[in-house]
Every structure is written in structure tokens, then in C-alpha cells.
Amino acid sequence: MKLKKEFFEFFSDIRIDTEANALREKREILVNDIKSKMPQILKDHDINITQSDIRTIDQGSYKYNTTIKSDVVDRDVAVIVSMCTDDMGDPRKFKSYLRDSIDIPSRTVSIKEPCVRASYHDHGIENLHIDLPLYAQIGSDFYLSRGKTNSSNYSWEDADPDGLNKYLCGKINGNDQLRRIICFIKKWRDEKYANANNDHEIPPSIGLTILACKLFSPQSDNEGDADLLALQKTMKAILNEFIVSKTITGEIMSAEISCPLPVRPYTDTFKKMKNSSDSYMIKFYNSLSRAVADLTDAINVESPHDAGVYVQKVLGNDFPIPQKEASYASTRNYREHSFG
Amino acid sequence: MSIREILESYDKITIDQEIVDGIFIFSLFGKQYLYIAPLEDNPSAMAVIFLYNDDGSDIPHIMLKEETFPGVDCIPQGKYRPVCLYEQESIVGAIMPYDAKVRDAIERLIELLSMNEIEKEREFQKEFMFYWNGNSDSHNTHNVYLDQNDSFSEFDVYYGNKSVRLVKRGIQLSDIDDRDKKGRIWTHHVENNAYYIPITDKRGILPPYRGHNWTTQTIKDIVYSEQIEHIDQHTFQVLKNTFPNTQNIIIVFGMELEKIHISFAVKIKCKNIRNHSLLEKIVDDTIDIEQLFTIRKDYYYLCEQIGNDCGLLGKNVLLIGGGSLGSYIAFELVKNGASNLKIYDGDNLEDVNVLRWAYGGIGKGSNKAIALTTMLKSIHPEINIVGINKNINQDSLLIELSFADMIVITVGSSNEQLNINRILVEAGCSIPVIYIWLEEGGINSHILFADYRHAGCFECLYTDIDGNLVNNRARKNTLSISETSIIRNGCGGTRASYGTAVLLRTTSVLLDTIHKFYDGQITQNVLIDISPNCVKISDTPFPMRECNCCGNKKDQSMY
Ligand SMILES: [Zn+2]
Numbered sequence: 001m002k003l004k005k006e007f008f009e010f011f012s013d014i015r016i017d018t019e020a021n022a023l024r025e026k027r028e029i030l031v032n033d034i035k036s037k038m039p040q041i042l043k044d045h046d047i048n049i050t051q052s053d054i055r056t057i058d059q060g061s062y063k064y065n066t067t068i069k070s071d072v073v074d075r076d077v078a079v080i081v082s083m084c085t086d087d088m089g090d091p092r093k094f095k096s097y098l099r100d101s102i103d104i105p106s107r108t109v110s111i112k113e114p115c116v117r118a119s120y121h122d123h124g125i126e127n128l129h130i131d132l133p134l135y136a137q138i139g140s141d142f143y144l145s146r147g148k149t150n151s152s153n154y155s156w157e158d159a160d161p162d163g164l165n166k167y168l169c170g171k172i173n174g175n176d177q178l179r180r181i182i183c184f185i186k187k188w189r190d191e192k193y194a195n196a197n198n199d200h201e202i203p204p205s206i207g208l209t210i211l212a213c214k215l216f217s218p219q220s221d222n223e224g225d226a227d228l229l230a231l232q233k234t235m236k237a238i239l240n241e242f243i244v245s246k247t248i249t250g251e252i253m254s255a256e257i258s259c260p261l262p263v264r265p266y267t268d269t270f271k272k273m274k275n276s277s278d279s280y281m282i283k284f285y286n287s288l289s290r291a292v293a294d295l296t297d298a299i300n301v302e303s304p305h306d307a308g309v310y311v312q313k314v315l316g317n318d319f320p321i322p323q324k325e326a327s328y329a330s331t332r333n334y335r336e337h338s339f340g
Numbered sequence: 341m342s343i344r345e346i347l348e349s350y351d352k353i354t355i356d357q358e359i360v361d362g363i364f365i366f367s368l369f370g371k372q373y374l375y376i377a378p379l380e381d382n383p384s385a386m387a388v389i390f391l392y393n394d395d396g397s398d399i400p401h402i403m404l405k406e407e408t409f410p411g412v413d414c415i416p417q418g419k420y421r422p423v424c425l426y427e428q429e430s431i432v433g434a435i436m437p438y439d440a441k442v443r444d445a446i447e448r449l450i451e452l453l454s455m456n457e458i459e460k461e462r463e464f465q466k467e468f469m470f471y472w473n474g475n476s477d478s479h480n481t482h483n484v485y486l487d488q489n490d491s492f493s494e495f496d497v498y499y500g501n502k503s504v505r506l507v508k509r510g511i512q513l514s515d516i517d518d519r520d521k522k523g524r525i526w527t528h529h530v531e532n533n534a535y536y537i538p539i540t541d542k543r544g545i546l547p548p549y550r551g552h553n554w555t556t557q558t559i560k561d562i563v564y565s566e567q568i569e570h571i572d573q574h575t576f577q578v579l580k581n582t583f584p585n586t587q588n589i590i591i592v593f594g595m596e597l598e599k600i601h602i603s604f605a606v607k608i609k610c611k612n613i614r615n616h617s618l619l620e621k622i623v624d625d626t627i628d629i630e631q632l633f634t635i636r637k638d639y640y641y642l643c644e645q646i647g648n649d650c651g652l653l654g655k656n657v658l659l660i661g662g663g664s665l666g667s668y669i670a671f672e673l674v675k676n677g678a679s680n681l682k683i684y685d686g687d688n689l690e691d692v693n694v695l696r697w698a699y700g701g702i703g704k705g706s707n708k709a710i711a712l713t714t715m716l717k718s719i720h721p722e723i724n725i726v727g728i729n730k731n732i733n734q735d736s737l738l739i740e741l742s743f744a745d746m747i748v749i750t751v752g753s754s755n756e757q758l759n760i761n762r763i764l765v766e767a768g769c770s771i772p773v774i775y776i777w778l779e780e781g782g783i784n785s786h787i788l789f790a791d792y793r794h795a796g797c798f799e800c801l802y803t804d805i806d807g808n809l810v811n812n813r814a815r816k817n818t819l820s821i822s823e824t825s826i827i828r829n830g831c832g833g834t835r836a837s838y839g840t841a842v843l844l845r846t847t848s849v850l851l852d853t854i855h856k857f858y859d860g861q862i863t864q865n866v867l868i869d870i871s872p873n874c875v876k877i878s879d880t881p882f883p884m885r886e887c888n889c890c891g892n893k894k895d896q897s898m899y
Contacts, residue, residue, distance in 0.1 A: 013458050013543065020569040021576040069543075073566050120566070128566045317456045334436045 001219070001226035002304045003311060006320045008227075011180050013318060014187055016067040023073060023128065030102055030118055030130055031056050034079060037101035045097065047089075053082040059133070061205065063165055064172050066182045070190060073128040076115075078161050080135045080142070088136050091145035091156050098134050111149050135161055163263035171213040177225050182212045184231050184315060185238075191316040192287045200276035203284050207259045207269035211238050214259075228311065232295035239288050254278055255285035343377045346442050352450065359414050365392060369453045374420055378441050383434040387445035390420035397550040400463030401425070401452055404474050404550070423449060464546050465597055469634075471547035472604045476633035480504045482590075482605045485511050485638040485722070486536060487654075489594050489601040492578045495534035497590065498526040506534050506592060506605065511638070513721040532607065534590035535582070535618065537563070540572045542595050548631060556626040559608065562593070564623045579619040587612045589621065592634070601644065605632040639722040643677050651858025652677035658740050659683045660732050660760065661750035662708040665776060667698035668840075668847045669750055670725075674716050676851060679723045681716070682740065685709040686731040696840050731756075734763050747773045748850070752836075754802070754812060761790075761798035765889050768792070772857060776850055782838030784816040785846040786878070787853055787868040796865035796883025797890035807886035814867060814880045841872070849875050 019027070035051050042049045060076030061067040079098060088094070098116045103109045108119040112131070120128040134145040142161055147154025172179050185208050193202045217233035219226040244255045256274065260266045273280050291314045298310035308321035343362055347353055357365040362377035372392040378385035396402035401424040409415040425448040433441060455463065464471065481503040486493065487510075495506040498516060505526060507513060518525050539545065539562065548554045562570045563579060571579075592605045610625040643653060657678045659670055662685035670683060685708040694701050703711025713727035731751075732740070737760065740747075747769075749760060757775060764773060775788040775798055790797055804810045849870050856862050867878040885891045 016567060018569045018573075020565050020567055021571070021573060022564045023566045024573075026566070069567060318458045320456070320459060323451065334431050334433070334440075336430055336432050 001221055001223075001229050002298070002307045003228050003322070004224060004226070006304075006308060006311075006322060007180070007184075010315065010319050011183060011227075014068045015183055016069060017065060019062055019075075020073075023075060026107075026120060026128070027075060027077060027130060030107075030132075031077065033102050033104075034098065034132075038081075038097060041097045041100050045093075047083070047087045047097075049081060049083060049087070055080050055082075057161060057165065059161065059165065060131075061186075061209075064168050064179075064182075064209065066172065066179055066186070066209065068183050068187055068190070072126055075128070075130045076133070077130060078133050078135055080137050080161070082137045085138055088138075088143070088156055090154070091134075091143075092147050092149055092151070092154050094136070095134055095145050095147075096149065098132065102132075113148050113151070114144065114146055133161070135159060157267075158265045160263035164261065167262045168209065168213065175216075175218075177218055177220075177227065177230055178213065178216045180227055181216060181231055181234050182209050184227070185212055185235065187315055188235075188291055191314075192291075198276065200272050201280050201283070203273060204269055206261075207273075208238075210262060210269060211241065211257075211259050215241070228295065228298060228307070232292065232299055235288065235295065236292045239285075239292050242285050242288075244285060252282055252285065255281045257281070257284070341439060343442055346439065347375070347446065350446060350450070353446070357416075359416075363415070365416070368449065371396075371453075373423075373449070374415070375445075378433070378438070380438060386426065386431065386433045386441055389423045389425060389445055389449055391423055392416075392420055393418045394421075395550055396421055396423075397552065398460075399423075399452065400455070400460055400467070404471075423452070425449065425452075461544070461546060464549070465542065468547040468595070468597060469602050469604065471549050472631065473633050473635075475548040475550075475553060475631055477630045478607075478632045480633070482506055482592075482632045482634045483637045484536075484592055484603050484605065484634060485513065486594075486603070486636070487511055487638060487640045489596065490538050492538065492575045492582075493536040495536065495590070495592070497529045497532060497534050499529050500526050506590065508536065508638075511722060512724070514717055514724065515721045531586055532588050532590050533584040533586045534592065534605075535584075536592045536594060536603075537571060537575060537579070539570050539593055539595040540575075541568050541570050542597070543568050543570075545570065545595065554606065554629060554631060556608075556629055559591070559606065559626065559629060560623055563619065576619070579622070580617050582618040583615065584618055584621060589618070590632070591622075601636075601641065603634060603636045605634045606630065607632055639679050639720050642720070648677045649855055649858060650677065652746075652854065654680070655745040656680045656682070656743055658744040658747045659750065660747065661685055661752075662712050662727070663687065663750065663752070664693065664696040665752075665778060665843055665846065666750040667708070667712060668843045669748060669776070669850060670712050670716060671698045672847050672851055673748070674719060674723055674725070676854075679720070681724070682726045682728065682744070683709040683712055684728045684730065684732040684736070685712075686729060696838070696843060732760070737763055738767055741767060741769060741771070745771055746854075747771065749773065749775045750777075752777050757798055758802065762889060765792055765797055765799075774850065774853065776846060778836070778838055778842055778846065779815060779817045780836035780838065781817060782842040783871060785842055785849075785870045786814050787846070787849060787870065788814075788865070789853055789857065789862060789868070790865045792890070794863075794865050795890065797887060799889035800882055800884040800887040800891065801867070801880070803884045803887045803889075803891070805881075805884070805886060807888060807891075809888075814869070814878060814882075816869065816871070845872070846870055 035054050038054060039049050039051055057078045057080065059078050062075055095111050095116055099109050099111055102118055110117050115131045115133040118130045118132065119126050136143045136156060142159045143156035144159040146157050186205060189203055189208060196202050212234055215234055215237035217230055217237060219230040219233060242255050242257045245253045247253055257270055258268045259270055260268050294310045294313045298307040301307050304322040305324045308319065312319045312321060344355065344358060347355055347364060347366060352368055354367045355364055356367055356372065359365065364375045366373055366375060371394050374390040374392050376388045378387050390407065391402055403422040403424060406419045406421055408419065425445055483503055483505050485505065485507045487508060493508045495508055498505040498507065516526050545562065588607060588609045590605055590607050592603050594601060594603045607630040608622065608626050609628040610621050611627060613625055616625060640653065655678055657673055657680065659666060659681055662670060662683045666685065670681060673681060687708050688705060689697060689703050689708050689711055691704060694704060699715050702715060707729035709727035710729050713725045716725045717723055749757065751757060769792045773790045778785040788798055801812050801814050802809055849868060853868065865883060867880060867882045869876055869878040883891065
């Protein structure tokens with residue numbers, strides 16, 4: 001299969017395989033602040049929680065090792081507080097206690113629907129945020145605190161954060177090609193949605209990751225892993241998950257894809273996107289069809305150079321295009337091989 | 341096809357002007373270029389391209405210097421920057437058809453201009469030191485001495501006349517105390533702490549180039565990045581735990597580029613805040629930076645640059661015999677990574693020897709080991725040679741055995757060789773020992789590689805199948821050759837005749853043998869025969885079970 005070297009190179013260019021020092025330090029300070037300050041804040045609101053009742057676990061791409069370079073670093077750390085049912089109360093308030101425990105000038109703290117977000121700025125521009133989904137643990141059950149501060153839509157949602165980690169790590173760890181394919185799909189998404197105005201317009205990483213895990217098509221030949229083919233087949237399988245309705249003239253009226261969480265509460269990871277606008281789903285479908293078509297062309301053309309040009313349309317300008325064979329071969333014959 | 345037709349065959353190119361035959365100004369991707377076709381009557385000439393009236397700061401491989409063509413009236417006034425299309429001597433122009441040369445330059449230019457951001461970054465990084473030193477702010481050259489590339493280190497700083505030495509703590513430079521008429525050449529300065537920080541992920545790190553000088557923020561982004569971990573966690577911890585006691589600091593960054601390690605130094609001027617860690621100084625206290633002209637000069641690096649295999653690096657080699665063969669071998673060992681060498685030889689260098697002594701006439705009349713020491717030290721200040729002006733004896737050999745990692749024996753006398761062999765066998769020597777000797781006449785020579793933990797020793801060559809001592813069985817010369825190859829000086833003294841070819845030949849086989857040993861290719865003791873026509877494993881039976889020194893016979897005699 002073509003472009004093996006290029007896919008390998010591209011992967012090492014875009015991937016982030018360790019938590020950088022400054023990020024680790026900021027996360028550690030943040031987690032320490034939560035553990036040291038939150039118990040007192042809760043106590044002020046008559047909730048008795050000790051430091052040892054609070055634990056954090058990694059979530060998201062840093063946990064599954066599928067992080068890619070981006071303009072804003074996005075880190076997910078779940079905060080799990082052991083408590084009894086009586087302590088749970090209003091999830092919006094609970095989130096505000098978490099916010100209060102970390103609200104200092106070196107970071108900007110805001111409450112999002114599924115989490116509390118600590119943002120960091122460099123020269124006035126946000127370059128990092130750490131999202132903190134807040135879970136209540138009652139015995140062996142977990143509930144995610146949902147809802148914005150003043151929203152009427154709020155709840156403690158049944159959840160399984162450890163189970164989700166276990167599911168995804170089980171699929172991805174030890175499967176390097178799948179890991180790369182997830183990174184490539186996320187890179188494609190970032191390229192296509194670079195100018196998105198609205199977060200809900202963008203297919204969420206968790207949905208794409210779960211779909212890729214479920215529909216992954218491993219591909220290799222006697223020269224090793226064939227990432228181009230694996231990417232094309234996996235993206236095509238995702239495309240086939242769409243239910244599309246068209247007019248008689250072939251115009252797309254609606255497109256829909258669902259991907260439930262593999263653990264409780266089994267909710268659809270594309271729900272928000274779907275609920276926000278029909279056009280978002282249609283755009284997602286169209287971009288994905290375009291990508292599959294380009295990757296198919298890349299597989300079918302003979303020249304690696306031309307194939308690289310097609311892949312660039314999918315993965316962006318940073319994908320390396322091999323030299324045209326003609327110029328390469330002609331120059332190679334005149335290479336210097338002696339020295340003195 | 342004419343040159344014009346070739347240029348016109350590229351639809352991206354528009355010819356703006358044909359100045360004279362073979363010289364054009366054309367436009368490509370929004371910029372103008374001067375194209376000078378290769379001269380047809382010079383087979384090795386290649387095309388040359390200049391960027392016209394543009395600083396080209398966003399394109400890699402554009403030379404910093406500007407050229408005008410004052411003497412050439414026909415070329416329009418303006419600034420021209422050469423585009424580096426070819427790595428030095430990378431193309432054999434002489435064998436390339438003329439049309440292909442014309443095209444090749446154009447295609448290289450198009451490729452250069454079509455690079456994506458990551459490819460550009462790589463190209464800029466390839467010429468990192470060129471850009472770094474071209475944009476340096478300092479008058480002094482900063483010479484860096486390290487003995488590795490991968491871990492944080494501290495330097496001692498020495499100032500000389502026009503250059504500064506940054507010497508990793510622990511590295512001894514033999515000339516650091518040298519004096520000239522004005523006094524010490526190098527003075528130890530303590531006003532700037534200096535550190536080496538290895539960069540493990542170089543993504544996004546570009547050299548300074550026109551309009552893009554490094555700032556305090558660049559340094560901060562390297563050590564304290566939120567996304568790409570440019571320095572590893574261990575180094576980061578060390579930065580937190582290191583407390584400089586000077587206000588300003590010098591940092592030498594190290595980075596690997598396609599198997600080449602580069603280092604570049606920067607002076608960081610800081611606010612005067614006490615008790616701040618190195619990390620805090622870099623992240624919080626930095627006011628200004630100065631890019632320092634940097635050259636890495638250590639022995640380790642120079643070995644790496646020429647592709648020396650690292651087997652000999654850092655090893656202590658004992659060289660017994662500094663005569664003709666010893667002098668050639670000493671020189672080559674030092675150039676191949678053995679910077680710690682001890683040489684034993686009791687002889688003086690006489691006129692009659694100088695034509696086959698590696699250093700010619702230098703050191704005439706003085707002891708050979710001492711003369712070698714002086715000469716070898718001049719190769720590099722990290723080279724540590726000890727010359728002993730006597731022949732090795734049992735006591736000194738046993739003492740050396742505990743320091744050496746390898747013994748190379750170049751004495752030619754069978755008595756001495758056999759004696760040394762006995763001592764080493766009885767001492768249970770566990771380091772590799774290599775015997776090298778020449779036969780008279782300059783035709784045949786031999787190398788015996790012996791690791792005494794395996795079967796076979798030097799005395800095996802002097803033992804027949806009955807266990808009797810005989811003369812060296814490895815010998816290829818016939819008696820008549822040996823008779824004609826002895827030169828008598830009339831006073832009962834004799835000299836074997838041979839020229840330097842056999843010395844060079846034997847020395848090169850020794851280097852190959854050492855390389856093979858460190859590469860794990862030599863797993864048993866081996867005798868090698870060397871002649872002008874061939875180098876081969878000897879057909880002389882070896883080892884000998886009947887050897888009185890190492891073989892069965894010795895074991896039997898114990899009963
Ligand atoms: Zn023996």
C-alpha cells in the first residue's frame with residue numbers, strides 16, 4: 001500500500017504522546033487546590049466530605065493516548081466525590097462549590113453544561129483548558145453533575161466513568177493502528193471544522209473515537225500496516241452508519257448518525273449536535289463522504305505523489321506529499337556516492 | 341529544446357525578461373527569480389537561481405547574504421539572494437545531460453516553494469546552526485565541550501582571547517592551564533552559571549532567521565510548554581531543583597537533527613531575584629536574551645561527526661611498544677575514539693627510524709613514548725596520553741591490568757611477546773589483548789586477538805602438536821627471504837627491512853579487528869594473516885591443545 005512512510009511521518013508530526021511538563025504541573029496544582037479547598041467549601045454548605053473522599057481520574061484523549069496537536073490544549077480530568085445520597089442536592093450548586101475551590105486569578109473558571117472548566121491564557125489568548133466533569137459516587141454508583149448555573153435543565157446523570165475508560169483503553173491499548181486511525185480521524189475533523197462558530201457544530205471526539213473503535217478495519221500487507229486503507233475503510237464504515245434521506249432529485253434532506261456510549265447512561269454522543277441543527281448533521285455527512293471519496297481516489301491512483309495530493313485534501317496541508325517519481329528517479333541517477 | 345522552451349513548459353512559470361542568452365528573470369508563486377543556466381562548455385556546471393528583491397524570510401534555503409551584480413550591466417539593479425538548491429556536492433553535474441540540469445534546478449525550486457509548514461520547519465532545522473550563528477549577537481565564539489547529548493549538565497566557563505569555553509564539569513582539558521606571554525590563556529569565570537539542556541522533541545523549534553529572532557518567550561516555550569514536551573520530565577525536575585547563584589545564566593540547548601546533534605548557546609539576562617530555581621528564572625525572571633555564536637568541539641562530538649564507532653570511546657587502552665608500528669597504531673587509535681592511552685617504550689627515536697615513524701622527524705633523540713605523548717595531545721585537549729619511558733615489566737604490567745580495558749602489543753621480539761603472554765595468562769587476564777607483529781621484508785604481518793577466557797594464547801603459535809616449543813608457526817617468510825631482509829650495520833646490530841606500506845596495512849586491519857570485536861563479531865581467539873594481496877583468518881593451526889601455557893598440557897601438569 002502507498003504512503004506508508006508518509007502516514008508514519010504525519011502521525012509523529014501531529015501526535016502528542018506525553019502530558020507536557022507545564023500541563024502536568026498546572027493539572028497537579030489544580031487537583032491539589034480541589035482536594036485542599038473543596039472540603040471546607042462543602043462544609044460551609046453543611047456537606048461533610050474529607051480530602052480522602054475526593055479522587056480524580058484521567059479521561060479523554062490523554063487517557064487513551066489519542067491526543068493530537070491543536071491550538072488549544074484540552075485536558076479532561078474527572079473529579080469523583082464519594083458521598084451519601086442526602087448530600088447530593090442540586091448538581092448546579094455542587095458544581096459551583098467545585099468552581100469556588102479553584103477560582104484564582106491565574107486561571108479563568110467557568111461552568112459548562114457537563115463540567116467545570118479551568119482556562120489558562122497566554123498574552124490574553126486561551127491556550128489551555130482543563131475540563132473537570134464532576135461525579136458523585138454513592139457506593140458503586142456514579143452520577144454526573146449536569147446543567148449550567150442558571151439552566152432549568154439539570155440533573156445528576158447516571159454514569160460510569162471508570163467503565164468508559166476501561167472500554168476505550170481495552171480497545172485502543174495494544175492496537176497501534178487503531179490509535180493512529182483515531183488520531184487521523186480527529187485531525188480530519190479539526191481541519192474541516194477549523195472555522196466552526198459553534199461547538200455543537202463539531203462532531204465530538206468521544207463519538208468519533210467510539211465509532212472508530214467499533215468500526216475499525218485493521219489493514220496490513222507484507223510491508224507492514226497499511227494506514228491509508230485502514231483509514232479509508234474505517235471512515236467508510238462510519239459513513240455507512242448514517243441514515244440519509246434524499247429528495248427525488250438526490251438532494252439530501254436529512255442525515256443522522258447515532259453512537260451511544262458503551263456504558264451507562266448509554267446516551268447518544270451525537271445528541272447535542274443533532275439537537276442543535278439539522279444542517280450540522282448534513283454538513284458532517286457531506287464532509288465525511290468527500291473524505292471517503294478522496295481516500296478512495298488515493299488508493300486507486302497509481303502514483304504516490306497523486307495519492308498524497310488526495311490525502312492532503314482529507315488530512316490537511318501538513319500531510320507530506322512524496323516527490324513526483326519522474327524527477328526523483330532522474331535525480332537519483334546523478335547522486336554523488338564518493339567522497340575524499 | 342531551448343532553455344526558454346524548457347522554462348515555458350512549466351505553466352507556473354512566467355518569463356518576465358530574457359536578459360542575455362541563458363539568463364532569465366521569471367515569476368513563480370508571486371516572487372521573481374533570476375535564473376542563470378549552466379554553461380554548456382563546462383560539464384560540471386549547474387544552474388544558479390537567485391531570489392530577486394525579496395527577503396525570502398519564509399522560505400528555507402535562501403542565503404542570508406545579498407548579492408548585487410555591479411559589474412554585469414545587463415542584469416537589472418536590485419538585491420539578489422542565492423537559493424541553495426544543492427547540498428554540497430550532492431549531484432554529479434558532469435554526468436547529467438544538459439536539458440536535465442536546466443530542468444533539475446527548476447524542479448528543485450518548485451519543490452522548495454511548495455513545501456508545507458512541517459516540511460519548511462524541517463528544512464529550516466536542517467540548517468539550524470547556519471541560521472543560529474548567522475544571527476548571533478556575540479563577538480565571542482562559545483566552544484562547547486560535552487561527553488554526551490542526552491542529559492542535563494553544568495558547565496565551567498573559561499574565557500580566552502576571542503572565545504569562551506563551556507566545559508562540562510568533569511571533563512579535563514589538557515591545555516586549560518596553558519600560558520602565553522600575557523599569562524594564562526583561559527581564565528575560569530564564575531559570573532554566569534551555565535547549563536546544558538537537551539531538547540527531546542524538536543517540533544516547532546525553528547532557528548532564528550531574519551525578522552524572527554528568539555525572544556525570552558521562545559526559551560520559555562521550550563522549557564515550559566503546555567502541549568509538546570520539548571524537554572523530558574526528568575530534565576524538567578532537575579530545572580526545578582537547580583538553583584543558580586548568578587543573576588544571568590548561559591544555556592546550551594542540544595537537539596538531534598537526522599542523527600546529528602547540534603548545540604547552541606544563549607545568554608539569559610534575568611531580574612535579580614534570589615533563591616529562584618533555574619526553571620523559575622527561565623519562566624518568570626527573564627528580561628532579555630542574547631544568541632551566542634556556538635561551536636561544539638568535544639572529542640565525543642567529533643567522533644560522532646565522522647561516524648567513528650563508539651566501541652573505543654571512553655576506553656583505557658594500554659599500548660605496549662611505541663616503535664614504528666606502535667607510532668602508527670597510537671595515532672590511529674586516538675583518531676578512532678581511544679582518547680585514554682598509556683604507552684610503554686624504553687627506546688629513543690633515532691635518525692635511522694624516522695622514515696618509518698608516524699611523526700617523521702619530530703622528537704628525534706627523545707624517548708619514543710614521550711615523543712608520542714606530546715604529539716598526540718596536540719590533536720585534541722581531551723586526549724589523555726600517558727607515556728612511560730621504559731619497557732613494561734611484570735610488576736608494571738600487573739598494575740596496568742587493573743586500569744586497562746584493552747591491551748595492544750606491538751613489540752616485535754618473540755621473547756618479550758612470550759613473556760607478556762605468560763604473565764597475562766597467569767594473572768587470569770580478562771580483557772582483550774591484541775598482538776601485532778611484522779615479518780622482515782615488509783610483506784607479511786599478523787594479528788593475534790586473544791581473550792584469555794577463550795582457548796588459545798600467543799604461546800600456541802610456538803607449540804607443535806607434540807607440545808614441544810618451536811619457532812613461530814605463523815611465519816610466512818622462507819629462510820632465504822629472511823636472510824636477504826636483514827640489514828647489518830657492521831657492529832653486530834641488525835635491522836629488518838620494511839617500508840611504511842606494511843605499517844599502514846597492518847594498522848588498518850587492527851582497526852577493523854577492534855571494530856569487529858566491539859560489534860560482537862569476534863567470539864573466539866583468532867589469528868589473522870596480512871599480506872599485500874589478502875587479509876584472512878590464518879590457516880596456521882590455532883589454538884593448540886598441547887600448549888604449555890593455555891592448553892590441555894597445562895591442565896595435565898597440574899596433576
Ligand atoms: Zn596457548
